Amino acid sequence: MKKLIIFDLDGTLLDTIGDLAAATNFALRAFGFPEHPEEAFRFFVGNGIYKLIERALPEGRRSADEVSMVKHEFLKYYQLHGEEQTRPYPGISELLALLHAKGYKLAVASNKYHEGTTTLVRYFFPEIEFEGVLGQREGVPVKPSRAIVDELREKAGVTPAETLYVGDSGVDAATAQNAGVDFVGVLWGFRPRAELEAAGARHFALTATDILKHC
Numbered sequence: 001m002k003k004l005i006i007f008d009l010d011g012t013l014l015d016t017i018g019d020l021a022a023a024t025n026f027a028l029r030a031f032g033f034p035e036h037p038e039e040a041f042r043f044f045v046g047n048g049i050y051k052l053i054e055r056a057l058p059e060g061r062r063s064a065d066e067v068s069m070v071k072h073e074f075l076k077y078y079q080l081h082g083e084e085q086t087r088p089y090p091g092i093s094e095l096l097a098l099l100h101a102k103g104y105k106l107a108v109a110s111n112k113y114h115e116g117t118t119t120l121v122r123y124f125f126p127e128i129e130f131e132g133v134l135g136q137r138e139g140v141p142v143k144p145s146r147a148i149v150d151e152l153r154e155k156a157g158v159t160p161a162e163t164l165y166v167g168d169s170g171v172d173a174a175t176a177q178n179a180g181v182d183f184v185g186v187l188w189g190f191r192p193r194a195e196l197e198a199a200g201a202r203h204f205a206l207t208a209t210d211i212l213k214h215c
Contacts, residue, residue: 005104006165007167009120010190011045011167011189012167012189013088016086017190018085018086019081020078023081024041024044043055057070088124105156108133132151146178149178150179160180163181164214165182166205168187170191173200185204
């Protein structure tokens with residue numbers, strides 16, 4: 001039986017793609033770089049903010065300085081507008097409330113920058129008492145490193161066997177595998193089922209309530 005359920009954020013708990021696209025395109029536009037359709041961002045996100053900006057920039061314009069200046073503009077915009085189009089996926093708020101009521105420990109592990117992660121979780125799920133909410137932080141390797149899962153699991157005082165990780169991408173599936181915990185891939189997120197399967201996922205959720213079968 002599981003005691004701790006760790007959720008990815010973007011593409012798993014929240015549909016953030018519209019706000020991520022708007023913020024990135026705003027930053028690109030500020031420097032005269034070409035913008036991208038919203039759908040393209042489903043494959044830009046997932047590995048942290050640096051990789052998001054790097055992928056959005058034209059080839060040959062991805063130096064550390066160029067990524068840094070675009071990232072700066074992205075953050076300025078996203079901190080003001082990051083909640084405008086973002087919404088929880090259907091059934092997620094109810095699922096979290098039910099799991100919390102049943103006594104499960106809940107946590108969030110994201111490659112989104114830490115302040116953005118905590119802000120969105122606090123805004124959209126204020127009634128849920130999470131064991132821990134962690135985003136990308138300086139000095140801590142991003143997923144698929146197991147570091148963030150290990151940190152949350154140790155804080156909760158549970159074993160790998162008592163932990164379930166839920167995410168929408170191959171990065172998430174690989175993170176769970178690296179951490180030695182069970183994984184459920186959600187099929188409403190940013191990445192296709194084929195990517196999850198290629199990364200080793202064997203259990204899937206079509207709806208939020210499907211996650212209950214694996215708890």
